[in-house]
Amino acid sequence: MYLEKLVLKNFRNYEVVNKDFLAQINILVGSNAQGKTNLLESINYLATGKSYRPAKEAQLIQWKKDFFYVGGKVKSRQGSTGIEITFNTGQKSLKEIKVNGLKINKLSELLGNLTTVLFAPEDLNIIKGSPAERRRLLDNDISQANPGYYVRLQQYNRILSQRNNLLKKMEHRPKSMEQLEILDQQLLAAGNDIIKKRLTVLGKLSPLTRLVQRKLTDGEENFEIKYIINKEIEVEKESEVEEILREEMRRHKNDEIRRGMSLWGPHRDDLRFSINGNDLKYYGSQGQHRTSVLAIKLAELEFFKAESGEYPLLLLDDVMSELDVNRRTQLINTIRERAIQCFITSTEDTSVDWGRNTSVKRLYIERGRIMENKN
Ligand SMILES: Nc1ncnc2c1ncn2[C@@H]1O[C@H](COP(=O)(O)OP(=O)(O)OP(=O)(O)O)[C@@H](O)[C@H]1O
Numbered sequence: 001m002y003l004e005k006l007v008l009k010n011f012r013n014y015e016v017v018n019k020d021f022l023a024q025i026n027i028l029v030g031s032n033a034q035g036k037t038n039l040l041e042s043i044n045y046l047a048t049g050k051s052y053r054p055a056k057e058a059q060l061i062q063w064k065k066d067f068f069y070v071g072g073k074v075k076s077r078q079g080s081t082g083i084e085i086t087f088n089t090g091q092k093s094l095k096e097i098k099v100n101g102l103k104i105n106k107l108s109e110l111l112g113n114l115t116t117v118l119f120a121p122e123d124l125n126i127i128k129g130s131p132a133e134r135r136r137l138l139d140n141d142i143s144q145a146n147p148g149y150y151v152r153l154q155q156y157n158r159i160l161s162q163r164n165n166l167l168k169k170m171e172h173r174p175k176s177m178e179q180l181e182i183l184d185q186q187l188l189a190a191g192n193d194i195i196k197k198r199l200t201v202l203g204k205l206s207p208l209t210r211l212v213q214r215k216l217t218d219g220e221e222n223f224e225i226k227y228i229i230n231k232e233i234e235v236e237k238e239s240e241v242e243e244i245l246r247e248e249m250r251r252h253k254n255d256e257i258r259r260g261m262s263l264w265g266p267h268r269d270d271l272r273f274s275i276n277g278n279d280l281k282y283y284g285s286q287g288q289h290r291t292s293v294l295a296i297k298l299a300e301l302e303f304f305k306a307e308s309g310e311y312p313l314l315l316l317d318d319v320m321s322e323l324d325v326n327r328r329t330q331l332i333n334t335i336r337e338r339a340i341q342c343f344i345t346s347t348e349d350t351s352v353d354w355g356r357n358t359s360v361k362r363l364y365i366e367r368g369r370i371m372e373n374k375n
């Protein structure tokens, strides 16, 4: 699939954009703070209806304006799809999403129309960063491939916050035990669904990542991803999940009431990455972290291809310069061989050999404007 056209109004530092892109390589060249990342953010927003940066939606509106609009035309095997998202602070209805001109009511109906894999410098933190970052990686992938998962995750979060609210009041109101039991069962059911789905997807993503990692390291490194329930319980089989959760629920009950919060469930889980059996977080070198993240990203491309029959868009924010020549070449070859539409930002106008059969377009980004020629 590819993004044929992008239209922006008042999105970050872009006042108006109306641009056609190549189905292959689009290189966005510009100095710092000109709008390169903002452009990738807008494309990713079109795919997910959310910003991947820690921003509130209102912050995406251009300063001193009261709305933004992001629109795009996607070409895929399904044909042509128009996506439009408007966010308005001036009216009651803040956000409006349309797919092929029809208003949709749920974000989950947007997902899947445009699929993206984003690789940004902050992703290099996935391995060392907080568990929340690793969960987000998995949740994003699953939601894009399977919008039903996103719905279930929202339900889980609602039950979780109800349960936390109840737990906060319980010490002084022990009579709420019955109510807690109802929420326990709901949290257990939703949590079980979510973890099982994560395990299914990990069962696909993990071997793909291992394959790429072996290729990137000439077969030297055996990469593994494990799912960890509640910081310590390694789990592989979906059939084990429910029993483990039940036991966690029982084990933590008193503590939960005392501390006023839920102490088990998919919001407390984590992924553990290892190379040749050693935990990457504690033993990996800088280079191994970079290579592993690249391997995960390339595996995500294959994952989406296997799920939907089509490669997603690849958004590369400033990562070429983070990779050594060898890794960069492998990345370029992967993109080229699979004819993946790719948006690559760079502060330098250096040229890369993409081969004769790949079309490459350079666009120059300057203060929120996209130009075909260098000024
Ligand atoms: N809501 C907004 N309205 C107007 N301008 C904004 C808004 N949000 C961010 N900006 C501006 O957009 C500019 C460009 O940001 P962006 O992150 O896209 O730069 P970049 O080209 O990726 O730079 P770098 O090479 O440093 O990563 C920033 O200087 C910021 O001030």
Ligand SMILES: [Mg+2]
Binding pocket: 036, 037, 038, 317, 318
């Ligand atoms: Mg940037």
